[in-house]
Amino acid sequence: QVQLQESGPGLVKPSETLSLTCNVSTGSIRNYWxxxxxxPPGKGLEWxxxxxxxxxxxxNPSLKSRVxxxxxxxxxxxxxxxxxxxAVDTAVYYCARGFxxxxxxxxxxxxxxxxxx
Amino acid sequence: DIQMTQSPSSLSASVGDTxxxxxxxxxxxxxxxxxxxxxxxxxxxxxxxxxxxxxxxVPSRFSGSGSGTHFSFTISSLQxxxxxxxxxxxxxxxPYTFGLGTKVEIK
Numbered sequence: 001q002v003q004l005q006e007s008g009p010g011l012v013k014p015s016e017t018l019s020l021t022c023n024v025s026t027g028s029i030r031n032y033w034x035x036x037x038x039x040p041p042g043k044g045l046e047w048x049x050x051x052x053x054x055x056x057x058x059x060n061p062s063l064k065s066r067v068x069x070x071x072x073x074x075x076x077x078x079x080x081x082x083x084x085x086x087a088v089d090t091a092v093y094y095c096a097r098g099f100x101x102x103x104x105x106x107x108x109x110x111x112x113x114x115x116x117x
Numbered sequence: 118d119i120q121m122t123q124s125p126s127s128l129s130a131s132v133g134d135t136x137x138x139x140x141x142x143x144x145x146x147x148x149x150x151x152x153x154x155x156x157x158x159x160x161x162x163x164x165x166x167x168x169x170x171x172x173x174x175v176p177s178r179f180s181g182s183g184s185g186t187h188f189s190f191t192i193s194s195l196q197x198x199x200x201x202x203x204x205x206x207x208x209x210x211x212p213y214t215f216g217l218g219t220k221v222e223i224k
Contacts, residue, residue, distance in 0.1 A: 043217070044215050044217035044218050045153075045204055045206070045215040045218070047212055047213040047214065047215070058211050060211075060212040062118075062212070094160075094161065096161075099166075101208065102166065102167070102208050103151040103163055103167075103206070103208065104151075104153075104161075104163060104206075105163050106160075107160040107161045107162070107163075108160055109159060109160045110158075
């Protein structure tokens with residue numbers, strides 16, 4: 001059973017950078033897509049972007065100018081950086097495994113990130 | 118972007134009821150549609166992929182159907198643990214998009 005766990009600050013100031021890491025345990029990061037999805041309060045899920053174990057990335061065009069997803073195969077981790085955050089970036093952020101770019105079959109429990117001064 | 122219109126946004130039902138949620142895509146997405154269950158503080162759970170394929174370990178009371186632009190998701194004989202929010206997702210193209218969710222509450 002693949003397990004994912006998000007970690008990072010729960011509070012980020014406006015205009016600063018949101019940084020989260022997803023640790024993947026009980027399974028290799030190789031040969032899969034890995035994604036970030038967020039759930040803003042009162043709204044639906046929003047796909048942020050995904051990265052393949054080769055390093056290829058896909059980003060949501062609505063966030064592409066502010067997002068970077070990277071991975072560290074040696075640590076079995078992948079990370080999210082979102083720059084210049086505002087209050088609308090407040091959300092629960094989930095990391096997930098993408099099954100060959102189709103469905104997300106394993107998810108983390110989510111990390112609430114609040115953007116506030 | 119492909120818009121996913123999910124309805125209803127919420128519903129009340131009793132244990133043992135059968136409920137159906139629908140999801141309409143703004144363009145033809147073939148069968149590239151998944152359904153997830155969301156509960157606060159828990160990892161979202163994949164229930165159904167490719168419209169009607171049940172993820173391993175998911176009870177058979179969950180089912181899905183449809184193709185093209187109209188899809189449905191049914192829970193037969195609701196159980197107490199099924200009260201949650203359900204969301205559809207298309208992966209026909211990037212950006213992947215989700216419906217706004219349907220909250221299933223206890224009547």
